[in-house]
Amino acid sequence: MAYDDQNIFARILRGELPAIKVYEDEQVLAFMDIMPQADGHTLVIPKTPAVTLLDLPADAAAYTIQIVQKVAKAMEKALDAKGIVLMQLNGAAAGQTVPHIHFHLVPGSLHELGRHAVQMGDQEKIQALAEKIKAAL
Numbered sequence: 001m002a003y004d005d006q007n008i009f010a011r012i013l014r015g016e017l018p019a020i021k022v023y024e025d026e027q028v029l030a031f032m033d034i035m036p037q038a039d040g041h042t043l044v045i046p047k048t049p050a051v052t053l054l055d056l057p058a059d060a061a062a063y064t065i066q067i068v069q070k071v072a073k074a075m076e077k078a079l080d081a082k083g084i085v086l087m088q089l090n091g092a093a094a095g096q097t098v099p100h101i102h103f104h105l106v107p108g109s110l111h112e113l114g115r116h117a118v119q120m121g122d123q124e125k126i127q128a129l130a131e132k133i134k135a136a137l
């Protein structure tokens with residue numbers, strides 16, 4: 001699928017838009033979702049430009065999932081999460097709203113998630129949760 005380099009996450013990666021970051025290295029960025037479906041909702045994205053998992057080179061996918069696991073472990077420890085939902089939407093038909101591949105990590109239960117990408121979260125609360133996750137990484 002053609003990649004639009006003006007999408008929100010591409011702009012975050014270039015530093016043109018702000019993000020509450022929890023982890024960054026040369027290949028991957030993890031940051032807080034601004035419309036969290038539960039407290040601590042975090043996104044993990046490869047820096048490789050790709051719209052969906054189907055477009056992402058396998059080596060980038062393999063590395064990104066290692067960071068997904070690392071952030072999930074920090075989330076479990078920092079937020080005392082009893083469960084963590086890992087969600088990844090491919091294509092608008094699946095409900096994907098930002099066309100840059102990303103993994104959602106949402107502490108809690110699938111049955112208690114808030115609505116997807118609807119309600120802006122409290123920035124101070126999100127920042128405080130990010131600090132906790134960062135400290136556990």
Ligand code: AMP
Pocket residue numbers: 008017019032033034035036043088089095096097098099116117118
């Ligand atoms: P998806 O619908 O799977 O593409 O998920 C996109 C996610 O990005 C949603 O959960 C949105 O709440 C989130 N989101 C949209 N804009 C931003 C932003 N500027 N910073 C952080 N998260 C965002």
